[in-house]
Amino acid sequence: MPLDPHIAARIHLLEGIPGWDSGRTNPEHAAAFTEFAIDPEPYELPVNVEIGDDVVAGPHGPIPVRIYRPSGTTGLLPALLWNHGGGFVGGDLDMNESHVTSAELAHRARALVVAVDYRLANDGVQYPVPVDDVEAAWLWLAAHADGLGVDARRIAIGGASAGANLAAATVVRLVATGGILPSRLLLAYPALHFPFPALSDEVQAVMATLPDMIRFHPEGSRRMLLNYAGRSVDLPPEVMPGHAPLAGFPATRILVSEYDDIRPSGELFAEQLAEVGVLVETQLATGMLHGHLNRTPTLPEVSRSLDFFAEALRAGTTA
Template identity: 55%
Template sequence: MPLDPFLADKVHLLDGLDWPQVQNDPQAAARLGEYLRDPGEWTAPDVSVEDRTVPGPHGRIPIRIYTPATEPGRALLWLHGGGFQGGDLDMPEAHQVSAELSARASALVVSVDYRRAVDGTHYPVPVDDAHAVWRWLGETLRLRSGPSGPVALGGASAGAAIALSTAIRLRDLGQRRPDALLLAYPFAHFPNPALDADTRVEMEALPPLLRFTTEGIESMVRNYVGRLSDLPPSAMPGAADLRGLPATGIVLAQYDDLRPSGELLERQLGEVGVGVRSYLAAGMTHGHLNRGPSLKEVDRSLDFLAAVLADGAAAPAEHPTYNG
């Protein structure tokens, strides 16, 4: 499928832009803002929202708790993306996704404002934060008679890598593991696997602002871990032992330089006996969950993740474009 028509009609707004321009030039920032404007306004579902902090090994960790109007039957700890150095609890990939999954899956969702790789902070600090909130969540559910159903762990892009690293740590420490993993366009490998030839040709038409270059990927990893060589396997967790992980659902974006990482991760999990399904968001670019469900493929991606949260990796076969 070609690039989604709504995005294709607006992608010219990004021509000639780079991130320094967007950060320093109001006109460039306005062009990006117009590109990111969705076909319809997002209406928050009926969930209550509470901000608080919880203790962690590096200090207090801000979290945002989403509680559905109905009695929650399950719980999710969610980690936004941002290249390990950006993002916050207010970005759509954190706030909108958490609210939507809370409502769609009748789930208590905890979104984590983990410490990012800035000002000398490196791996494993973000994983330490996720681990601390996971343990807090488990204790809170036990003491407060919270949801008795499954408790899942998930995230998007860099947040998906942190979620996967956290699940590996929990397994290795013999602590309570998640009942399911929800991973959106995960960045799990370094070096990043190559695109297939056909996709590489299709993506050459996209502006640089929508691409991940080799240099950009190296910069992300160096910033996150502090180096490019001798990486701890669980830092870029596609290199780690994946045996014994929970059932996993993976959302992929069609026009994404990082899609081969998610595809390889799916094959790796299947090879070691982990139940895994995926959903390919046709015509979408990396980070499409930063858009609202007025876009069909965003809505379908949220439905897929909600199904994994509700039922494990066995997403419903009748899903309209499900391809797991």
């Protein structure tokens, strides 16, 4: 499929911009980002979702979380612990990939969703601190299932991009330690290997035409890893879960963006899970770039992606 026409009509706005961070200091770049992010229609959060903030105790201090509860529900709810992306250095609870995604999944799946504001790899923070935060939030959610009105047998964990990495890393820990496992794992365009596997020639031909700022070139990917883990060799398996033992993982759904340098990591992870007998299902978000959950479901492919995860939350323990 070609690049989504709505995105294709705006991609020129990103030409010549060195990176996402430049939007913080360059007004012209900030304006270009804003225009690029405009979706086809105005969007409003689902009205039948109650949203509240809370704090979870963690080994490095308090961890802010945001809780999304569908209104008018009875009985125990399925639940999801959700982690935004941002290259381990960016993102927060207000970005669409956290706030909109969480509200939509709570609405579509009639599930309790807990979004985690884990510590970012800035100002000296590095691995294992972000994973520690996510693990602490997971243990809190599992321990407080009854009080939250959650079915303890149907608690999932997931995330997008770097957040998907942290979700999978938490599962690596839980498998290794015999901890309480999630009922399923939901991963959106995950970064799970280093180096990333190669793109197909067909996808690479399209990627080569896109602005550098939305690419994950090898050197930039290495810098991201060095910032997060402090090194790129002799890595603990949970830093890049695609290199960890995967037997014992829960049923998993993996969403990949069609035009994304990281796409092969998600696809390879699906093959690795299947090889050790884990039930896994993948979905390709056609015409989408990396991070497409930062847009809204007014784009049909974003809505389809949300339904892919919501369906898993509504189900039992199958993929």
